[in-house]
Amino acid sequence: MSERPQVRPADGRLGVLLPGFGAVATTFVAGVESARRGTAQPIGSLTQLNTIRLGKRTEARSPLIRDFLPLAGLEDLVFGAWDPIPDDGYESAVNAGVLDRADLDPIRGFLEGIEPMPAVFDREYVRRLDGPNVKEGKNKRELAEQLRRDIQRFKKEQGCDRTVMIWCGSTEIFLRPGPAHQTLEAFEAAMEANDPAIAPSMIYAYAAIMEGVPYANGAPNLSADIPALEKAAVDGGVPIGGKDFKTGQTLMKTILAPGLKARMLGIEGWFSTNILGNRDGAVLDDPDSFKTKEESKLGVLEHLLQPKMYPELYGNLYHKVRINYYPPRGDNKEGWDNIDIVGWMGYPMQIKVDFLCRDSILAAPIVLDLALFLDLASRAGMSGIQEWLSFYFKSPQTAPGLYPEHDLFIQHKKLKNTLRWLGGEEPLTHLGLDYYGQE
Numbered sequence: 001m002s003e004r005p006q007v008r009p010a011d012g013r014l015g016v017l018l019p020g021f022g023a024v025a026t027t028f029v030a031g032v033e034s035a036r037r038g039t040a041q042p043i044g045s046l047t048q049l050n051t052i053r054l055g056k057r058t059e060a061r062s063p064l065i066r067d068f069l070p071l072a073g074l075e076d077l078v079f080g081a082w083d084p085i086p087d088d089g090y091e092s093a094v095n096a097g098v099l100d101r102a103d104l105d106p107i108r109g110f111l112e113g114i115e116p117m118p119a120v121f122d123r124e125y126v127r128r129l130d131g132p133n134v135k136e137g138k139n140k141r142e143l144a145e146q147l148r149r150d151i152q153r154f155k156k157e158q159g160c161d162r163t164v165m166i167w168c169g170s171t172e173i174f175l176r177p178g179p180a181h182q183t184l185e186a187f188e189a190a191m192e193a194n195d196p197a198i199a200p201s202m203i204y205a206y207a208a209i210m211e212g213v214p215y216a217n218g219a220p221n222l223s224a225d226i227p228a229l230e231k232a233a234v235d236g237g238v239p240i241g242g243k244d245f246k247t248g249q250t251l252m253k254t255i256l257a258p259g260l261k262a263r264m265l266g267i268e269g270w271f272s273t274n275i276l277g278n279r280d281g282a283v284l285d286d287p288d289s290f291k292t293k294e295e296s297k298l299g300v301l302e303h304l305l306q307p308k309m310y311p312e313l314y315g316n317l318y319h320k321v322r323i324n325y326y327p328p329r330g331d332n333k334e335g336w337d338n339i340d341i342v343g344w345m346g347y348p349m350q351i352k353v354d355f356l357c358r359d360s361i362l363a364a365p366i367v368l369d370l371a372l373f374l375d376l377a378s379r380a381g382m383s384g385i386q387e388w389l390s391f392y393f394k395s396p397q398t399a400p401g402l403y404p405e406h407d408l409f410i411q412h413k414k415l416k417n418t419l420r421w422l423g424g425e426e427p428l429t430h431l432g433l434d435y436y437g438q439e
């Protein structure tokens with residue numbers, strides 16, 4: 001591995017900018033504020049709760065990650081958001097229905113203090129939504145400039161030393177990378193020409209990268225996953241990551257599938273279906289937004305099981321994913337999986353998983369960890385796609401020509417070894433340091 005970088009200290013305030021101030025974003029902000037007040041635990045967050053084993057087992061060194069590396073503290077975080085729906089943090093959180101009033105009311109004033117800035121929004125890309133809190137400009141380039149000015153103003157008003165941006169906006173319609181996405185010149189010309197190939201999430205990603213603000217995409221739409229913005233991020237020294245927070249059903253898939261594969265058990269079919277009734281579910285009811293999500297969810301098994309290498313075990317796998325909008329459930333999704341597996345001499349067996357899941361409760365700690373780790377990467381001078389953060393994504397962005405790693409356990413190892421490297425410690429491998437024992 002290359003020489004270890006010097007990591008600049010995490011002095012001052014870190015601004016967390018959130019395009020999209022719905023269920024996930026408000027649950028994240030409310031959880032951080034409650035943790036700061038000591039009324040809730042940041043469960044699910046590696047940066048807050050996880051330790052990291054260093055050196056040999058016998059050395060018994062396992063500090064908390066946040067004591068081992070200079071991460072921004074929760075007390076140093078300030079929040080900003082954009083949303084076409086003008087609801088402040090409290091109204092939006094109540095409407096999302098994730099957290100109880102008993103948790104929201106004590107922090108009501110704090111949440112009301114976060115009002116979303118006017119969004120760069122276009123119904124062409126998210127058809128099931130509309131809202132009045134929207135920017136106007138003669139073309140997409142001008143809208144990008146308005147976002148850049150928002151970032152500058154936010155930093156100044158909030159006294160931030162650094163900012164990061166995490167896309168928590170709705171899933172946009174399915175787009176493939178095209179000519180407008182290949183170079184920065186083509187991308188900027190396309191913005192000026194109001195080319196439909198430029199979606200709002202790309203305009204936020206562009207504005208962030210141009211302002212030197214690390215950017216992660218929690219939704220499956222392309223956003224920064226195009227050559228023009230990847231190169232701009234490398235050239236500008238800006239870390240980026242995506243796509244689509246790995247929560248719920250896909251989290252389960254990437255826990256179970258590596259285990260079945262490790263035992264060389266075959267899989268004939270994997271049928272996944274969901275019912276959910278939140279705003280995200282309403283957006284995904286539009287076939288073009290669902291198509292973006294479907295691609296993101298389907299890729300997982302293909303890469304993980306390597307059917308070309310194991311055609312007899314996974315060559316005929318039938319993988320089906322369904323999302324059904326069902327309002328009575330609100331944010332409390334139910335995800336069913338039926339897995340048809342095959343054992344010794346081809347005998348079939350079935351596994352059924354019924355996950356009564358709270359998606360935003362699983363997504364909120366991911367937003368926090370991505371914000372803190374991207375800020376760390378930025379202070380360490382790391383730029384471009386941060387593959388070591390694949391752990392957090394359903395559809396990890398990779399360098400051109402590489403395939404994404406989906407196995408949660410390999411992703412976890414990569415994340416922790418990157419942290420060891422950043423902290424000047426040896427990575428844990430079966431060839432190097434004593435590998436066995438707790439990570």
Ligand SMILES: NC(=O)c1ccc[n+]([C@@H]2O[C@H](COP(=O)([O-])OP(=O)(O)OC[C@H]3O[C@@H](n4cnc5c(N)ncnc54)[C@H](O)[C@@H]3O)[C@@H](O)[C@H]2O)c1
Pocket residue numbers: 019020021022023024025082083084085096119120121122126129131167168169170171172200201218219220244245246247248278279280283358359360362363
């Ligand atoms: N909840 C999860 O566990 C989870 C997991 C993976 C991915 N995601 C993705 O994260 C995103 C947020 O999920 P959610 O449950 O909070 O959805 P949500 O509908 O509650 O919130 C999304 C918000 O984004 C806003 N928005 C849409 N377009 C925008 C734009 N151009 N600029 C600014 N704001 C915009 C919407 O008005 C809405 O308030 C979705 O794309 C979802 O698919 C969520």
